[in-house]
Amino acid sequence: xxxxxxxxxxxxxxxxxxxxxxxxxxxxxxxxxxxxxxxxxxxxxxxxxxxxxxxxxxxxxxxxxxxxxxxxxxxxxxxxxxxxxxxxxxxxxxxxxxxxxxxxxxxxxxxxxxxxxxxxxxxxxxxxxxxxxxxxxxxxxxxxxxxxxxxxxxxxxxxxxxxxxxxxxxxxxxxxxxxxxxxxxxxxxxxxxxxxxxxxxxxxxxxxxxxxxxxxxxxxxxxxxxxxxxxxxxxxxxxxxxxxxxxxxxxxxxxxxxxxxxxx
Amino acid sequence: xxxxxxxxxxxxxxxxxxxxxxxxxxxxxxxxxxxxxxxxxxxxxxxxxxxxxxxxxxxxxxxxxxxxxxxxxxxxxxxxxxxxxxxxxxxxxxxxxxxxxxxxxxxxxxxxxxxxxxxxxxxxxxxxxxxxxxxxxxxxxxxxxxxxxxxxxxxxxxxxxxxxxxxxxxxxxxxxxxxxxxxxxxxxxxxxxxxxxxxxxxxxxxxxxxxxxxxxxxxxxxxxxxxxxxxxxxxxxxxxxxxxxxxxxxxxxxxxxxxxxxxxxxxxxxxxxxxxxxxxxxxxxxxxxxx
Ligand SMILES: Nc1ncnc2c1ncn2[C@@H]1O[C@H](COP(=O)(O)OP(=O)(O)O)[C@@H](O)[C@H]1O
Ligand SMILES: [Mg+2]
Numbered sequence: 001x002x003x004x005x006x007x008x009x010x011x012x013x014x015x016x017x018x019x020x021x022x023x024x025x026x027x028x029x030x031x032x033x034x035x036x037x038x039x040x041x042x043x044x045x046x047x048x049x050x051x052x053x054x055x056x057x058x059x060x061x062x063x064x065x066x067x068x069x070x071x072x073x074x075x076x077x078x079x080x081x082x083x084x085x086x087x088x089x090x091x092x093x094x095x096x097x098x099x100x101x102x103x104x105x106x107x108x109x110x111x112x113x114x115x116x117x118x119x120x121x122x123x124x125x126x127x128x129x130x131x132x133x134x135x136x137x138x139x140x141x142x143x144x145x146x147x148x149x150x151x152x153x154x155x156x157x158x159x160x161x162x163x164x165x166x167x168x169x170x171x172x173x174x175x176x177x178x179x180x181x182x183x184x185x186x187x188x189x190x191x192x193x194x195x196x197x198x199x200x201x202x203x204x205x206x207x208x209x210x211x212x213x214x215x216x217x218x219x220x221x222x223x224x225x226x227x228x229x230x231x232x233x234x235x236x237x238x239x240x241x242x243x244x245x246x247x248x249x250x251x252x253x254x255x256x257x258x259x260x261x262x263x264x
Numbered sequence: 265x266x267x268x269x270x271x272x273x274x275x276x277x278x279x280x281x282x283x284x285x286x287x288x289x290x291x292x293x294x295x296x297x298x299x300x301x302x303x304x305x306x307x308x309x310x311x312x313x314x315x316x317x318x319x320x321x322x323x324x325x326x327x328x329x330x331x332x333x334x335x336x337x338x339x340x341x342x343x344x345x346x347x348x349x350x351x352x353x354x355x356x357x358x359x360x361x362x363x364x365x366x367x368x369x370x371x372x373x374x375x376x377x378x379x380x381x382x383x384x385x386x387x388x389x390x391x392x393x394x395x396x397x398x399x400x401x402x403x404x405x406x407x408x409x410x411x412x413x414x415x416x417x418x419x420x421x422x423x424x425x426x427x428x429x430x431x432x433x434x435x436x437x438x439x440x441x442x443x444x445x446x447x448x449x450x451x452x453x454x455x456x457x458x459x460x461x462x463x464x465x466x467x468x469x470x471x472x473x474x475x476x477x478x479x480x481x482x483x484x485x486x487x488x489x490x491x492x493x494x495x496x497x498x499x500x501x502x503x504x505x506x507x508x509x510x511x512x513x514x515x516x517x518x519x520x521x522x523x524x525x526x527x528x529x530x531x532x533x534x535x536x537x538x539x540x541x542x543x544x545x546x547x548x549x550x551x552x553x554x555x
Contacts, residue, residue: 068448070447088447088452089447090453093447093448093449094450101445101448105442107437107438107441107445110434110438110441114434118434118435118438118446118449122450161449
């Protein structure tokens with residue numbers, strides 16, 4: 001494996017020449033004794049949003065979990081020149097990796113306030129002002145058990161936990177999954193603001209959200225990264241989107257039924 | 265009437281001892297998914313070392329009794345922390361191996377206790393008041409029951425305050441729900457593992473001293489015998505639930521006492537039947553979360 005940028009073989013946009021904040025090379029991941037990520041190269045651009053795309057089950061979530069060390073992994077994951085692969089998850093995170101997992105994963109039995117307090121990361125400033133500015137509702141519902149919140153509110157808690165800290169990079173996995181259109185727009189707004197503070201790697205099925213937020217895109221197929229390039233170019237190419245993502249670029253969503261605000 | 269009252273206090277007293285063992289088991293399982301088959305060892309060690317200290321300071325004095333509780337708690341804590349650090353943590357996420365190691369430690373420790381203290385029971389004496397009875401509604405209730413109930417209630421209160429009011433308590437509660445997500449917030453959950461073992465060890469060590477007074481003796485098998493019932497209590501209460509463990513402890517002990525008295529010594533059988541009923545109707549236990 002050479003250390004060449006995976007962007008070389010595609011149409012590298014001008015902004016891609018900047019040093020990536022996160023450089024993933026030959027990443028492999030194992031879940032339940034099975035190799036679900038076979039070979040992923042990806043760069044997270046130092047500013048803005050890099051989208052991680054692909055059909056259901058291609059290994060997007062597993063790639064993110066592998067970056068965090070939540071699943072067995074090999075390869076290299078460089079953040080700021082340090083390889084994260086030898087580190088346990090909590091030390092990866094303390095280096096400034098914020099994580100918003102698929103399906104929110106709030107602590108249902110803890111209050112909203114305790115969910116946030118638990119997320120206060122050692123060695124970081126805690127931006128409660130930002131968080132309560134973005135999500136005033138969380139301030140009002142501070143004493144409520146997170147498990148009793150609606151799906152949209154839980155997603156806010158999950159986003160707030162990550163945005164509370166100083167991040168070098170944010171890993172956000174399907175933040176609009178199952179949300180009503182109004183909430184999709186709100187999450188999208190929050191992410192745009194988050195991306196001004198720290199670069200984001202975003203897994204997202206809603207292509208309109210990708211179009212609005214992402215400058216760069218990486219596409220996975222069967223546990224392998226198969227495409228890197230400007231997000232706009234990918235989404236402008238109907239044949240390519242159809243082949244890689246299984247949808248027409250102009251229909252936006254990848255055929256996933258929305259489940260508006262169902263309490264998770 | 266007086267028989268019922270006596271059975272009630274005796275049952276709750278036994279429940280207190282079950283709780284002191286089951287609380288640790290339940291927290292350990294809830295957080296780490298480890299079935300700690302060596303947990304009874306913490307109890308026996310606490311009982312033996314408490315017995316040794318009490319007999320040196322005067323078994324019939326309150327000083328001796330208080331010292332035995334202190335030493336029992338300490339012995340349980342230290343041994344539990346070492347077990348976690350030296351054995352269990354090395355087998356992180358390897359559940360079969362963890363079970364084998366704790367079973368092995370249980371067997372080895374019983375053999376060690378046999379070697380040091382012999383296989384015959386050592387009879388325990390305490391302050392004279394503990395051996396006397398207090399009349400409650402016409403029943404003569406042995407005073408050691410009250411002490412066991414009081415200590416267990418204080419331990420329950422302490423655990424609840426710790427879990428609800430401290431950051432480590434919060435980490436443990438969150439970890440019982442979703443351990444991976446706790447680490448993904450940048451928290452080293454292994455510290456919480458050691459802490460949970462240590463707390464379990466304290467409770468079991470106290471339970472050992474109290475059990476030796478309740479039964480009147482200590483033997484190398486005392487802990488592992490109680491462990492069987494503590495596991496049943498933990499399953500009935502719901503693995504991982506402290507409240508569940510408290511309720512189930514009292515429930516199981518009362519059932520055992522009443523069935524022993526009124527149904528011709530069928531207490532243990534009744535407990536097994538209760539376990540089967542709970543498993544069939546509420547597989548995750550009284551207070552357990554759905555799997
Ligand atoms: N816990 C698991 N046990 C077994 N297989 C899994 C597990 N999690 C994910 N997989 C498999 O790994 C592959 C990649 O899954 P995932 O990373 O969740 O994909 P994506 O996020 O792209 O939808 C899928 O084929 C899925 O079936
Ligand atoms: Mg996924």
